[in-house]
Amino acid sequence: MTFPELNPVVGYVSLVLVAVSTVMIGIYGLRISRTTGDFYVASRTVRPWWNASAIGGEYLSAASFLGVAGLILLSGVDALWFPIGYTAGYLMLLLFVAAPLRRSGAYTIPDFAEARLESRNVRRVTSLLVIAVGWFYIVPQLHGAALTVRITTGLPSWVGPVAVVVVVCLSVITGGMRSITFVQAFQYWLKLTALAVPIIFILIQLTGSGESLTDDGAVFRSELNSTVEASLYQNISLVIALLFGTLGLPHVLVRFYTNPDGASARRTTLLVLGLLSVFYLFPTLYGLLGRIHTPDLAAQGSADATVLLLPSRIFDGVGGDILSAFVTAGAFAAFLSTSSGLVVSLAGVVSQDFFGASVSGFRWAAIVSALIPLGFALLTDTLALAGSVSMVFAFTASTVCPLLVLGIWWRGLTDTGAIAGMVTGAALCGGSILLAAALGIERAPEWLRLPALWTVPAAFAVTVIVSRLTVRRRPKNVSRVLARLHTPEAA
Amino acid sequence: MRVTAPQFPTGPAASYPVAREMAEQSDVGELFVRSLIRSQLRLAVVVASGFLVILVGIPVLLSIFPAVNTWTIATVPVPWLLLGLAIYPLVIGCAVLYVRSAGRIEQRFRDLVDEQ
Numbered sequence: 150m151t152f153p154e155l156n157p158v159v160g161y162v163s164l165v166l167v168a169v170s171t172v173m174i175g176i177y178g179l180r181i182s183r184t185t186g187d188f189y190v191a192s193r194t195v196r197p198w199w200n201a202s203a204i205g206g207e208y209l210s211a212a213s214f215l216g217v218a219g220l221i222l223l224s225g226v227d228a229l230w231f232p233i234g235y236t237a238g239y240l241m242l243l244l245f246v247a248a249p250l251r252r253s254g255a256y257t258i259p260d261f262a263e264a265r266l267e268s269r270n271v272r273r274v275t276s277l278l279v280i281a282v283g284w285f286y287i288v289p290q291l292h293g294a295a296l297t298v299r300i301t302t303g304l305p306s307w308v309g310p311v312a313v314v315v316v317v318c319l320s321v322i323t324g325g326m327r328s329i330t331f332v333q334a335f336q337y338w339l340k341l342t343a344l345a346v347p348i349i350f351i352l353i354q355l356t357g358s359g360e361s362l363t364d365d366g367a368v369f370r371s372e373l374n375s376t377v378e379a380s381l382y383q384n385i386s387l388v389i390a391l392l393f394g395t396l397g398l399p400h401v402l403v404r405f406y407t408n409p410d411g412a413s414a415r416r417t418t419l420l421v422l423g424l425l426s427v428f429y430l431f432p433t434l435y436g437l438l439g440r441i442h443t444p445d446l447a448a449q450g451s452a453d454a455t456v457l458l459l460p461s462r463i464f465d466g467v468g469g470d471i472l473s474a475f476v477t478a479g480a481f482a483a484f485l486s487t488s489s490g491l492v493v494s495l496a497g498v499v500s501q502d503f504f505g506a507s508v509s510g511f512r513w514a515a516i517v518s519a520l521i522p523l524g525f526a527l528l529t530d531t532l533a534l535a536g537s538v539s540m541v542f543a544f545t546a547s548t549v550c551p552l553l554v555l556g557i558w559w560r561g562l563t564d565t566g567a568i569a570g571m572v573t574g575a576a577l578c579g580g581s582i583l584l585a586a587a588l589g590i591e592r593a594p595e596w597l598r599l600p601a602l603w604t605v606p607a608a609f610a611v612t613v614i615v616s617r618l619t620v621r622r623r624p625k626n627v628s629r630v631l632a633r634l635h636t637p638e639a640a
Numbered sequence: 641m642r643v644t645a646p647q648f649p650t651g652p653a654a655s656y657p658v659a660r661e662m663a664e665q666s667d668v669g670e671l672f673v674r675s676l677i678r679s680q681l682r683l684a685v686v687v688a689s690g691f692l693v694i695l696v697g698i699p700v701l702l703s704i705f706p707a708v709n710t711w712t713i714a715t716v717p718v719p720w721l722l723l724g725l726a727i728y729p730l731v732i733g734c735a736v737l738y739v740r741s742a743g744r745i746e747q748r749f750r751d752l753v754d755e756q
Contacts, residue, residue, distance in 0.1 A: 226717075226719050226720055226723060229720070229723035229724050230723070233695070233723060233727050236728065236731055237691070237695070237727075237731050239735075240688075240691060240731050240734055240735055241688065243735055243738060243739070244684040244687055244688050244738055245684055245688075248742070361715070363715045363716065365715055366712060366715035366716070366717070369715075369716065369717050369720055381699055381700070381703065384699055385696060385699075388695065388696075412743065412746075415739045415742065415743075416739070418735070419732075419735050419736065419739055422731055422732050422735050423732060426728035426729075426731065426732060429728075430724075430725075433724050558677070558681050628670055628673070631673065631677060632669075632670070632673045635673060635676055635677050635680060636673060636676065636749070637746035637747075637749065637750060
């Protein structure tokens with residue numbers, strides 16, 4: 150498929166600019182990054198405002214930047230549940246995880262699991278799950294990169310994923326987490342600007358030309374949807390997956406260790422909620438205007454390109470080129486930031502478990518963590534971005550979420566219970582998704598496609614029941630560990 | 641580039657408050673910590689349930705009163721306004737409420753420990 154409507158020079162220039170500036174900021178961060186602690190978690194000296202921008206930068210992935218608008222184009226009002234879930238996931242994270250997790254003093258989720266349950270086996274199972282989640286989350290980012298590069302430059306699909314992996318490896322292995330914090334904070338504001346500037350010009354242009362922005366309300370009509378209306382089950386199961394999946398995402402959680410204390414972890418999360426709420430207004434507007442100005446993309450199966458192509462449909466010539474450059478740069482920033490965040494958190498896990506927690510081990514682990522999903526991405530086809538990401542959220546909500554929530558709040562959790570719960574959640578949720586894929590996403594029943602509504606309670610239930618049955622395996626120092634998680638630091 | 645590796649992992653960098661040590665070592669301390677955890681959990685569950693009830697309430701009410709779907713404000717239908725805009729201030733409101741209350745619970749805990 151070719152898109153002659155975009156000027157390829159624009160694509161090349163914005164991709165190169167984003168890649169170069171990302172690597173430059175990474176190198177600048179290198180001058181400050183000195184010790185192993187710096188590499189892993191920036192020595193926990195990152196201010197809430199920086200940290201919140203960095204979390205926003207890392208979290209707003211291809212699914213948010215391109216996928217949300219694409220879904221609004223396809224499904225109308227039902228698609229609004231995606232940004233709601235992506236945002237409100239941080240509310241759940243704030244309520245149940247943020248401050249205690251910071252106080253745990255652990256660097257990664259497996260560290261937390263091992264410290265809380267005094268068990269190497271729990272650590273191993275958690276590590277495997279975290280690595281699986283990370284890889285499956287990187288794959289849609291790389292698919293997004295493939296789509297963006299193909300549409301904006303006309304280059305073959307493999308160029309996008311390979312470029313993303315190269316830039317990510319360069320910036321991660323040179324600077325670790327410290328420079329990644331700067332890079333990520335920069336990426337949030339880049340992404341916001343990349344969506345805000347073009348849409349402001351588009352709105353001014355459309356209002357100036359005297360058209361009704363909403364086509365007198367026609368834009369909202371469900372007749373424009375190309376999908377059937379979602380059932381109540383679908384919407385609720387999706388929201389459960391997104392709400393409880395966020396608090397288990399490895400690249401999000403690793404950010405919380407960089408707060409100085411529990412209270413600032415809460416302040417950071419509050420800021421993140423504000424940043425996300427502002428951000429999601431923009432993809433929503435793109436999707437809405439797309440329903441009038443780029444409806445043909447739905448039929449072509451490229452709804453995710455709505456954000457990329459909308460500016461050039463409204464503006465001709467140089468104006469359109471410049472605004473297209475903005476959205477292209479923002480999209481590329483989205484893949485880079487989420488992928489590098491994931492690679493950092495995965496490298497943290499992989500290097501501690503397999504490379505002996507040294508700086509060179511971290512670098513090797515980063516390269517391995519980036520290359521394996523690249524292989525997956527090159528071998529598989531693109532799904533709708535927001536849809537495939539929501540499956541990762543469902544999986545995380547069914548596996549890591551019960552471990553974290555029960556580990557933080559319930560004395561009764563045992564290592565056997567935690568493993569049983571995680572394995573059950575992984576088998577049920579992973580099995581449903583695979584089965585749905587085998588049946589074909591269109592034909593699979595909704596309880597297989599969106600399993601979170603029953604797999605998350607099932608994982609919690611199994612964890613609790615097995616823990617109750619193995620009371621004797623409760624760790625002896627549970628009171629000490631819980632006291633450490635919940636007592637506030639000196640004021 | 642020079643990278644010097646200190647002992648790793650180094651554990652939490654935050655200072656150990658007296659409260660924490662006391663909580664870990666005495667029975668009274670443990671009682672305080674248990675009640676602290678209970679209060680924090682109750683707060684979190686109350687805020688989460690309140691939010692979830694409102695969130696799930698929106699599609700449920702819209703399906704009970706489908707007439708609302710046709711209401712519009714400046715050509716924008718009410719469901720779009722609720723889900724696309726109004727939800728976000730609600731999320732932030734819940735978060736602010738929680739952060740304040742959790743901070744107060746912790747302050748009360750500190751005061752209790754100081755009295756001991």
